[in-house]
Amino acid sequence: MKYIFFVTCIAAIVSASAHLAEAEVIGGVNWADDVTDYSSKIQNYGGTLMDSTTEFWVTGAPDADADGNGYVWDAGDLDNLAGWRTTDANQFLIVHFGIGLADVPGDDLSICSFGGPNANANVFASANGSDYVQIGALVGGTPGHLSNESFDFDGLSNVHYVKVERVATGPQTGIFFDAFGGVPVPEPASATFLAVGIGLLGLYRRSQFLRSRISG
Numbered sequence: 001m002k003y004i005f006f007v008t009c010i011a012a013i014v015s016a017s018a019h020l021a022e023a024e025v026i027g028g029v030n031w032a033d034d035v036t037d038y039s040s041k042i043q044n045y046g047g048t049l050m051d052s053t054t055e056f057w058v059t060g061a062p063d064a065d066a067d068g069n070g071y072v073w074d075a076g077d078l079d080n081l082a083g084w085r086t087t088d089a090n091q092f093l094i095v096h097f098g099i100g101l102a103d104v105p106g107d108d109l110s111i112c113s114f115g116g117p118n119a120n121a122n123v124f125a126s127a128n129g130s131d132y133v134q135i136g137a138l139v140g141g142t143p144g145h146l147s148n149e150s151f152d153f154d155g156l157s158n159v160h161y162v163k164v165e166r167v168a169t170g171p172q173t174g175i176f177f178d179a180f181g182g183v184p185v186p187e188p189a190s191a192t193f194l195a196v197g198i199g200l201l202g203l204y205r206r207s208q209f210l211r212s213r214i215s216g
């Protein structure tokens with residue numbers, strides 16, 4: 001019985017730890033973990049098409065602006081962005097979050113990107129990956145200069161998927177995305193389970209220690 005209890009505690013700890021480790025939450029921001037689908041011409045600014053080895057361009061924290069001045073074409077800045085450029089119609093990109101994004105008071109999602117002055121893209125959110133709700137649009141910016149645009153889920157909670165879809169085509173309508181981030185949904189169950197599991201493991205070890213002292 002004690003052995004089963006012990007194994008259950010270990011399983012709970014491993015399960016909770018694995019769940020927390022699978023998602024990229026840095027400094028309280030839940031960044032996109034992977035890309036689940038995208039159209040045929042999604043590419044970085046340099047024109048290299050995105051594939052399974054370069055999906056990191058749009059996952060994790062923003063990483064294109066290496067020197068942090070808001071401009072991504074300095075020497076040393078990285079072309080770790082993906083999006084679309086002029087003539088590529090019907091383009092889209094869907095990013096996935098292992099831990100859902102919460103609908104907190106006010107804005108919930110931040111998209112870091114730069115685009116041409118005529119750019120226009122629709123932004124959608126989904127909890128299950130099949131039912132999408134439009135939460136806003138991205139409009140033109142200044143090429144090379146990152147912009148952080150915020151969106152409100154407005155009642156849609158535990159968002160696991162965000163989709164951006166090209167609207168405007170033609171000159172100066174390209175957009176390149178650096179990162180997608182928001183507030184992770186609270187996970188009291190996992191956190192409590194983890195804390196209780198670690199506490200119980202400590203008690204078990206202590207009882208074993210005392211038993212060995214008494215019997216010795």
Ligand SMILES: [Ca+2]
Nearest residue numbers: 069071072074
């Ligand atoms: Ca820079």
Ligand SMILES: [Ca+2]
Nearest residue numbers: 103104106153
């Ligand atoms: Ca909100």
Ligand SMILES: [Ca+2]
Nearest residue numbers: 057063080178
């Ligand atoms: Ca990036």
